[in-house]
Amino acid sequence: MQAEIAVLRFGLGAKPGDLAAATAEPRAWLLSQIKGPVPLAVNSPLAPSDQIFAGLVAARDERQKMKQASATESPDAKVAFNAIREAYQPHYRAQVLARAQSAALTMRPFAERLVHFWSNHFAVSADKGVVCGLAGSLENEAIRPHVTGRFVDLLTAVEQHPAMIAFLDNQYSVGADSTAARFASRFASRSNSDDTGKPKRQFGINENLAREILELHTLGVNGGYHQADVTSFAQIITGWSIGGGKGRLAGGVPGRFYFRDNLHEPGPKVFLGKTYTEQGQRQGEAVLADLARRPETANFIATKLVRHFIADDPPPAAVDRVARAFLKSGGDLPQVYAALIESPESWDVNARKFKTPEDFVFSTLRALNVSPAQPEEVIRSFDLLGQRQYTPGSPAGWPDTSKSWDGSDALMHRVLWASRVGARYESGVEPTDLAAASLGAYARPETLTALRRAATSAQAVALLLMSPEFQRR
Amino acid sequence: MPRPSPMNSSRRRFLIGAGALAASATIPNALFAYTGGSSRLVVVILRGALDGLAAVPPYGDPDYAGLHRELAIAAPGAPDGALALNNTFGLHPSLSFLHERFSAGELVVFDAVASPYRDRSHFDGQNVLENGLAKPIGTADGWLNRALAALPRGGGPAGGRGGDRAVAISQNVPLILRGEAAVISKSPQATPDVDEDLLARLADLYSKDDWFSARLSDAVQTEKMADGAADVSGMSKQTAGAGAGYPNRVAAVARMASELMRSDGGPEIAVIEASGWDTHANQGGAKGILATRLAGLDQGLKSLADGLGPLWPKTAVLVVTEFGRTAAVNGTRGTDHGTGGCAFLVGGAVRGGQVIADWPSLRRTALLDNRDLRPTLDLRSVFKAVLDEHMHVAAKPIANRVFPDSSGARPLQGLIRA
Numbered sequence: 001m002q003a004e005i006a007v008l009r010f011g012l013g014a015k016p017g018d019l020a021a022a023t024a025e026p027r028a029w030l031l032s033q034i035k036g037p038v039p040l041a042v043n044s045p046l047a048p049s050d051q052i053f054a055g056l057v058a059a060r061d062e063r064q065k066m067k068q069a070s071a072t073e074s075p076d077a078k079v080a081f082n083a084i085r086e087a088y089q090p091h092y093r094a095q096v097l098a099r100a101q102s103a104a105l106t107m108r109p110f111a112e113r114l115v116h117f118w119s120n121h122f123a124v125s126a127d128k129g130v131v132c133g134l135a136g137s138l139e140n141e142a143i144r145p146h147v148t149g150r151f152v153d154l155l156t157a158v159e160q161h162p163a164m165i166a167f168l169d170n171q172y173s174v175g176a177d178s179t180a181a182r183f184a185s186r187f188a189s190r191s192n193s194d195d196t197g198k199p200k201r202q203f204g205i206n207e208n209l210a211r212e213i214l215e216l217h218t219l220g221v222n223g224g225y226h227q228a229d230v231t232s233f234a235q236i237i238t239g240w241s242i243g244g245g246k247g248r249l250a251g252g253v254p255g256r257f258y259f260r261d262n263l264h265e266p267g268p269k270v271f272l273g274k275t276y277t278e279q280g281q282r283q284g285e286a287v288l289a290d291l292a293r294r295p296e297t298a299n300f301i302a303t304k305l306v307r308h309f310i311a312d313d314p315p316p317a318a319v320d321r322v323a324r325a326f327l328k329s330g331g332d333l334p335q336v337y338a339a340l341i342e343s344p345e346s347w348d349v350n351a352r353k354f355k356t357p358e359d360f361v362f363s364t365l366r367a368l369n370v371s372p373a374q375p376e377e378v379i380r381s382f383d384l385l386g387q388r389q390y391t392p393g394s395p396a397g398w399p400d401t402s403k404s405w406d407g408s409d410a411l412m413h414r415v416l417w418a419s420r421v422g423a424r425y426e427s428g429v430e431p432t433d434l435a436a437a438s439l440g441a442y443a444r445p446e447t448l449t450a451l452r453r454a455a456t457s458a459q460a461v462a463l464l465l466m467s468p469e470f471q472r473r
Numbered sequence: 474m475p476r477p478s479p480m481n482s483s484r485r486r487f488l489i490g491a492g493a494l495a496a497s498a499t500i501p502n503a504l505f506a507y508t509g510g511s512s513r514l515v516v517v518i519l520r521g522a523l524d525g526l527a528a529v530p531p532y533g534d535p536d537y538a539g540l541h542r543e544l545a546i547a548a549p550g551a552p553d554g555a556l557a558l559n560n561t562f563g564l565h566p567s568l569s570f571l572h573e574r575f576s577a578g579e580l581v582v583f584d585a586v587a588s589p590y591r592d593r594s595h596f597d598g599q600n601v602l603e604n605g606l607a608k609p610i611g612t613a614d615g616w617l618n619r620a621l622a623a624l625p626r627g628g629g630p631a632g633g634r635g636g637d638r639a640v641a642i643s644q645n646v647p648l649i650l651r652g653e654a655a656v657i658s659k660s661p662q663a664t665p666d667v668d669e670d671l672l673a674r675l676a677d678l679y680s681k682d683d684w685f686s687a688r689l690s691d692a693v694q695t696e697k698m699a700d701g702a703a704d705v706s707g708m709s710k711q712t713a714g715a716g717a718g719y720p721n722r723v724a725a726v727a728r729m730a731s732e733l734m735r736s737d738g739g740p741e742i743a744v745i746e747a748s749g750w751d752t753h754a755n756q757g758g759a760k761g762i763l764a765t766r767l768a769g770l771d772q773g774l775k776s777l778a779d780g781l782g783p784l785w786p787k788t789a790v791l792v793v794t795e796f797g798r799t800a801a802v803n804g805t806r807g808t809d810h811g812t813g814g815c816a817f818l819v820g821g822a823v824r825g826g827q828v829i830a831d832w833p834s835l836r837r838t839a840l841l842d843n844r845d846l847r848p849t850l851d852l853r854s855v856f857k858a859v860l861d862e863h864m865h866v867a868a869k870p871i872a873n874r875v876f877p878d879s880s881g882a883r884p885l886q887g888l889i890r891a
Contacts, residue, residue: 169754174804202542204804208753211593211810221594221609227842230593384662386644393748394521396596403613406684407645407658408691415692416664419671450678459671466675468682 011109013363053255088133095136123397151331175265220300239264354402357385422461525814533561553759587848598795614652723773731780786821813846
């Protein structure tokens with residue numbers, strides 16, 4: 001069963017030939033995949049995030065102009081709104097398609113699953129306006145290059161990606177003592193509103209990004225920090241922003257990470273009992289570097305990895321082994337992954353995870369040896385199954401336990417999807433051969449019997465996809 | 474620990490397997506005729522932490538306007554002002570349906586209320602809201618599921634056949650409803666053309682796997698219930714609850730809940746979730762992002778009331794969120810994670826027209842950690858009162874099983890009409 005475990009649990013499900021390739025040396029098959037960056041497995045011309053961002057800003061400016069030109073909502077305003085959607089929707093669609101194609105075709109499915117894991121760990125949600133076209137960019141630009149590198153580099157790349165900055169509202173977080181705030185207060189009139197009657201903006205921090213870095217990206221919620229640390233860290237990363245802007249806010253390359261010194265709260269700051277005296281951007285980077293080597297971080301990351309790869313209730317021995325590898329290697333991720341592979345708990349045939357909709361769709365594509373051609377196929381599938389790509393809604397990402405996915409209604413949606421897939425992809429392969437290639441020794445005799453007795457080959461495909469052994473990994 | 478009820482086990486046994494599935498389809502609905510009489514409960518969970526100081530503006534507090542600044546709602550009577558509740562509190566102008574219910578004596582507003590959770594993580598905060606403990610971890614089941622095991626039998630629509638008594642209006646079941654007692658889930662997204670023959674074969678294929686067979690039989694049964702509901706409401710199956718024509722997602726979900734609850738043998742309890750309340754930036758005041766969300770919630774509650782129709786007089790709807798938000802505006806015209814907030818109890822069964830708030834005031838010195846509205850009421854006191862007065866759950870299971878270690882949170886009284 002070791003090849004099945006390597007391919008089904010650690011990978012994304014078996015394509016024809018995968019099980020055979022992993023049979024001789026399942027561990028070596030996995031280890032060979034975690035060397036070097038993990039680019040998309042398809043050659044997909046995706047626009048870089050700065051270009052997407054610039055397009056969005058231009059469309060917004062255009063709408064603003066139209067709004068000012070006509071006092072009421074005119075047909076032009078609707079055109080302008082559509083222009084904004086047009087500025088990000090095609091990028092979202094292209095990213096979702098490329099992701100599914102890569103999952104369907106990659107020869108490094110373990111590395112690809114790790115990309116998905118980190119993308120969910122560092123979740124942004126495309127249902128928040130500006131993030132819509134950038135969620136895939138974060139995965140492709142910040143995660144893929146660092147997924148087999150050091151955790152600190154991955155962490156820093158993610159927290160400085162415009163998608164994360166925008167998702168957690170850090171771009172306009174301002175230190176109360178920053179140059180910009182002092183300038184504004186010196187020239188402010190005594191009145192409480194500006195000349196348009198709008199209340200004056202009060203300069204201050206927004207603690208969203210700081211809190212989620214601590215709670216969700218590094219230490220974990222019980223990681224020993226307090227509200228004062230959250231506030232202090234938020235001040236430390238004031239100025240971490242996105243280039244572009246107008247007037248006094250102009251600066252940097254539009255759509256790229258840009259440190260705005262004039263928004264940064266100056267001076268040394270105390271965080272988790274240590275005083276940081278670095279200047280500007282380096283202060284936040286120093287904190288990230290320290291966070292990346294703390295035992296709480298090692299334990300939090302290890303727990304999430306073990307939950308993802310082994311069991312909903314992570315076996316403590318495996319967590320401990322992975323956390324120790326994290327600490328000992330200074331967060332060298334390939335060594336962390338190797339510790340996971342070396343944990344005996346990983347190879348327990350009884351520990352099986354119920355697939356998320358994402359697991360289900362990608363493993364189906366691989367089992368049927370097909371790759372989607374149109375984004376709509378992918379988008380409709382995930383809408384139906386309740387896991388619209390890049391939209392976990394919250395910065396905690398999608399839940400990673402079966403209890404969050406095993407509702408009866410969810411199962412009925414899977415049945416519906418499987419029956420549509422069966423009707424669409426009549427492969428011409430004998431259903432029992434399909435079962436052998438995609439499930440190997442996991443295929444149960446009663447499933448094979450059901451496949452042989454199926455009324456049509458489409459129904460046989462649906463039965464295979466909905467069999468308990470295919471629904472678990 | 475709650476135990477699976479014998480009725481649920483027998484129903485599962487009855488439905489497992491292709492033969493049983495076919496048999497269940499031929500039993501006339503009349504056998505399950507609704508007998509009427511029991512209370513209905515809907516719990517609406519607002520995920521992301523609703524700003525209670527915007528939803529229930531304490532316009533009479535002298536520090537309110539200065540702290541909440543451009544996000545503050547003006548006093549009643551002013552342009553875009555609050556809808557008055559009393560001399561201190563109002564409702565956000567987007568909450569016109571709720572205000573109407575207040576005037577009709579069907580809404581209780583709770584303020585300065587919070588779960589026992591005192592840190593500021595959404596996810597732990599939601600865990601505490603749903604697990605019924607004083608801490609985020611310690612149990613894998615939800616308080617409403619534990620309450621199901623203690624719900625009196627008989628008289629209710631499900632009492633005659635031991636069917637599932639609670640539904641989550643989503644594909645999957647949120648923590649509050651997870652646990653030993655069987656519950657169903659049903660999202661507004663219809664599953665119109667699942668082939669009966671395929672379902673029968675799957676039931677056969679799952680016969681040795683309890684986990685899958687239980688879910689499949691639940692799903693098939695819920696589909697039938699939804700079909701029945703669609704027949705009653707005159708909608709085709711494709712459009713029933715599908716969300717078409719509803720102004721927002723909350724309304725679509727609320728509509729689905731009301732259809733299921735009105736169907737023969739439908740559940741007595743429903744859980745609805747709505748997200749999008751985490752307003753860290755550009756929250757807006759009487760208009761803006763939060764105002765739009767609140768209007769959606771208000772319309773959703775109205776859809777629920779309209780949909781429940783004759784059941785509304787027996788209904789209580791509990792609207793809760795994981796915690797409140799900071800009293801002061803942050804640097805990005807929004808609010809950060811706080812503590813004390815608001816909650817609503819609305820419905821025909823509710824003894825409304827009251828604001829329950831032991832108001833600590835928004836003076837600097839009164840704020841929790843110098844930033845949050847200080848909670849003076851434990852949400853569990855509200856939950857307990859609803860389970861006791863409305864759902865007639867006995868005091869002992871409430872205190873021992875549903876909310877262990879909650880002796881400090883005594884149930885409120887007089888929330889439900891006699």
